Each structure stands twice: as C-alpha cells, then as structure tokens.
Amino acid sequence: MESSDDIESRLSRLGSRGLIDTTQFVRIIIQSLYSLGFNKAASSLESESGVRLDSAQHDRLLFDVMSGRWENCVSTINSIPGIDTSSLINASYLIWKEHFFELIGSGCFLPAIEVLWKQISPLGVDSCRVHRLAQYLVCYEAMGQTGSVGSTVQRRISLFLDLVEVLPPYIRVPSGRLEKLVETAVLKQRSSCQYHNLPKEITLFEDHKCWPEQIPSTCSQVLLEHKNEVWFVQFSHNGRYLASSSSDCTAIIWTVEDDDMVVYKHCLMGHEKPISFLSWSPDDTMLITCSNGETSKLWDVKTSTLLATFSDPKRRIISSCAWFPSSDKVLCSSSEPDNRIFTCDLAGNVLDAWEGERIPKISDLAISPDGRLVIGICSEKTIWLCEFPQGKEKVIREERSITSLSLSRDGQFFIVNLNSEEIHLRKLDVNIGDGVDAVFKGHRQGKYVIRSCFGGSGCSFVASGSEDSKIYIWRRKCESPIKVLMGHSMIVNSVTWNPARPHMLASASDDHTVRIWMAGCNPQPSKKLGESLIS
C-alpha cells in the first residue's frame, strides 16, 4: 500500500477513536464508486487522493495471469508481504492447476506430467486432488465435468478471481465491502432497539430508535358484548378475525376492519357450560370451542353455523385440542375418568387413540405449524415433546405447576406460564437440553389460569395477562417488563397479539370486557410525534 504526500498531509487516522486508517477508508470508497458505475468520479478520487484502488502486486498479478506467465505469478505471490503459508500453497496450487489444464487442452501431455511432478506434488496439498488431476491425463472427457471449459481468457479471469479470494484482502478490496460495513451497523442498531415493533424504513441519517409508543399502549376499544367473565381471546392466523369465549357459555366472533376497528360479527351459542378454550383452524375457516366438562363443538366461521359436536360415549371431558396444519384433523386430549389422546376428523369420528395407564393427563396441547412436533403439558409439571406420529420424545420437568402454553408463529419457541409467577421460554426441539432460554417475571399469578402469547413483528415480544388486572409486555431478551398496560378492573385472563398487525393487541378479563390496545403512533412515525413526546 502506498501513501503519497497528499495523504500524509491529511490525518492518517479517522473516527472519534482513531481506529480507522484513512488509506483503507479511501480505498473502499473508491471501490464502491466503481461498483456504482461512477468511473470518472472514482478515477478522479484516485488521482486527487493519491490512493490507488488496486495495489501494485494486484496489477502485476493480473498481467501475469492474463498473459500466462506462470512463474512470474508465483514469484509475485511469494513477494507479497505478510502472506501465510497455507494461502501461499493454495494460490500456487491454483496457478499450477490452470497451467496443467491448459497444457492438456492443447495436447501437450509430457509437459503436463512435468508440471504435475515438479510443481504440484511438492506443494503438499490434499493428495486426492492431485490424484484426480492425474486422472484427467488419462480421461480427457472428465475435464468437461469440472467446469473448466470455456475460452482461455474466461478461464484465466476466473482463476484470477479465485486467487484474490485466497490472498490477503488488502491485495484487492472485497467487493461490496462498504455496503457490508454499513449494513452491519444498521442491523446492530435495530437489534438493540428496545421497542422495535413496526417495520420502519431504515434511514442512514440518524441512529435507529423506536419510541415506546410503537408497541400497543393505549386502549382504543372496549367490547362489552359478553355477559360474564371472558376467559379466552385469540386472533385468527390471518389477523382478520378475533374470537372470544366466556363463562356466559357463548363465544363471539369479531371482524377486524381495515381501519383497525373491531366489529361484532356473530355469537356462537349452544354450549351449556362456560367455554374455556377455543382454537382456530390453520386456514381460519373453522373454530373449535371446548367447554369445561362438556362436549366440544366445531363451527364454521363465515356462516357461524355449528358443523359438528365432538361427544364421547363415555362422557369424557375434552380439555384441549390442536389442529393439524392440513386443517382436516384435530388432536384432542381428554380426561376423567381415564386419560386419552386421540385424533379425529371433522365429523367427530375418532381416527387414532392412545389410552391406558401410561397416558398422562394433558391439560394443554399444541402442534407446531409444520405438523411434526406435538407438545403437551402433562400432570401440571411436565412438558412433553413428541415427534408425531412415531418418533423421539422429550420430557422436561418444571419446578412449579404450569398453567398454560403458547407457541410462537414460526414454531421455533414456546412459552409456559408457571404458578410461581414466571414465564419460561424454551426452544421447540426434541433434541434440546433442559435449560430454560429465558425467564420473564413481574406479573402476578397464583390461583388462576393466566395465558400469554408471542407477538409483535418477528415475534420479538411476549405479553401476558395477570391477576392484578394489568397486562405485561416483555422484550424477549430481557427479564423485566418494558410496558405495563392498565385499564381492566379485574384479572386479565388471556392476551393475544394480532399476527398480521403488530400494532394491535387484545385482552380478555373477568370484568366482562375485551379490550383492544393499539400502538400510539401509525406505522409511519413522523418527527412531530417525537417532539410532542418530549414536550
């Protein structure tokens, strides 16, 4: 690398900490100018700063490769200061291999053998490669398969590109280097941003920072249609519908309009006991409601009609159910008087059942979105992972009782709520160890079933209800909540985050209401909002 008088008169180090070498900085600017197509600007920058994009060895090597002077190439490479032995060997190997192929291609077999003996073997590379080269002497057609076809010029150009990959990076600036450095910085800012929820345009002019208002923070609607405690809410997978179930023995389907208002659609009546759980089919056309101590019912969402009732001749209670990804089969777990796990189709016919002494009592069930893993909460303290239908099993013991289970949308993680007022996050994999990936604390839970959910863009947040009538939101990396939402007057049983609209959250509470919470600002935050927050 040469530095001329022009650059010595300027600073030789840039940046507030003096980490950046000016010559290297100018070189990557020149390189990105060339790659953007501004050749005149790039060459005038080269002459003005006196820094050349390509080092002298680079030009010499290019000339030697293109003209086929192989010995000169090798001596140029040997003259590169600071090159380590393995790169030297690799580079020499590449050069001699090209020479070898060219000799074979032009039919000079004896010189080719000489090259193989005298130059390639002493290098000490992997002997399989050397043997394969020897094979090409015998079998000429095999050369075509290695991809070393094309004209001599093309092959030499590709040899040169391979060489610069092997040699130290200062010989030739790696392409796209400046873009890569900027991208790394932006990604780092984005990942350390605490409230990053809404996909925002990344701007290079200022550091990326999200305001707390970007996660749902204000209550925009209070839905009063239920006549008793609301125990469960869930958005559909496409985010267009919301279903809520209550101890007044009904479930209500709401539509989420384009302007983010939630409108009453239909009430599903027919159960005689409080409905404790409901589940959307993966294609969002059907809904299953499970009630406490009674049968489960299957409803069609569009027409809100009852399609089927899953009843059991032995009058077992179906405690929870999960859909298979194909939306045509359901996995159910039931108990009392004996424990049973069974799959059934949409008409209620039982397809497969597992029952007997070994089957534990499962209180919560879920299937991963790709249909391969089943996860269940057994006997309150054990998490059971199983590859479906036959496969590896994994049992994880928790210290305290587990009240509920929730999967992330990508099927990679799950969270369980414990009676000890903790939420544990784990990876959804049969091969993992027993350790917890993350723990979230701060909410209150002791007597009741409190449900939590993943949410936000990229599922980077966890939200949970609580017995102190507040909603707690955590960032996945951090144990304490980043936001607490107040508004309900009694315990919040369940929360659900809209998968399609990361600025919308819904919560169900014993005070008979479902509340919709919205992020304080629109998906395009403006400067004005920032100023109003400060003032």
Next chain:
Amino acid sequence: MGLLFLQSLPGPKVFKCRCCKVDSAPHDAIVSKNFSGRYGPAYLINRVVNITMGPSEDRHLMTGWHTVNDIFCSCCQQLLGWKYEKAYDDSQKYKEGRFVLEKARVMKIG
C-alpha cells in the same frame, strides 16, 4: 373469578372437598390421624392443593399458642382447616409448615 387452575392428584387415594369435589390432599401425605379441629376429628397433613390461605392469626389452641392461617378450598371457599405457621412451644415445632384438614369437610376417595 377467571378460570381456576386446579391441580389434580394422581394417587389412588385422595381426599376431596366435600362440597365441590376438587382434590385437596393425597392420602399418603398424612402425618397423624389424631388431631381435633373445630368441627371434630382432623388429620395432620404434609401437603394440600387447590387451597387459598387466609391471614395470619395468633390463636390459643389446646396445645398452646400458635400462629396459624385458615385454609379454604379455592373452588368453593369452604373452610377446610388451617396451616401451622409458627409454634411457640418447642414440643410443637414439628407442626410448622404442615396443615390440619378437618375430617368433616373432606371425603376420602379410593
């Protein structure tokens, strides 16, 4: 009231609340059958489930001063007995952390 989280006991013999039939205690957690509670004979038990505790009180029982918490079934709020929090007599120290379950308020299953 929300959806109550009810634990179920696996063992063959359990005690259930007489009113609402939720599991209260496993039979093998009994320490002594010779206790007497407010409503008659009672058991001293190591472990109970599905209960809520009342506030701490100082009470003078047959065996001396104790600090106790009343325990109620979390489902129907029936008074089931009490928990010994602190005993002021050295001979009564073994009771600390254990529960008294009134026979009249539970029924044995199995």
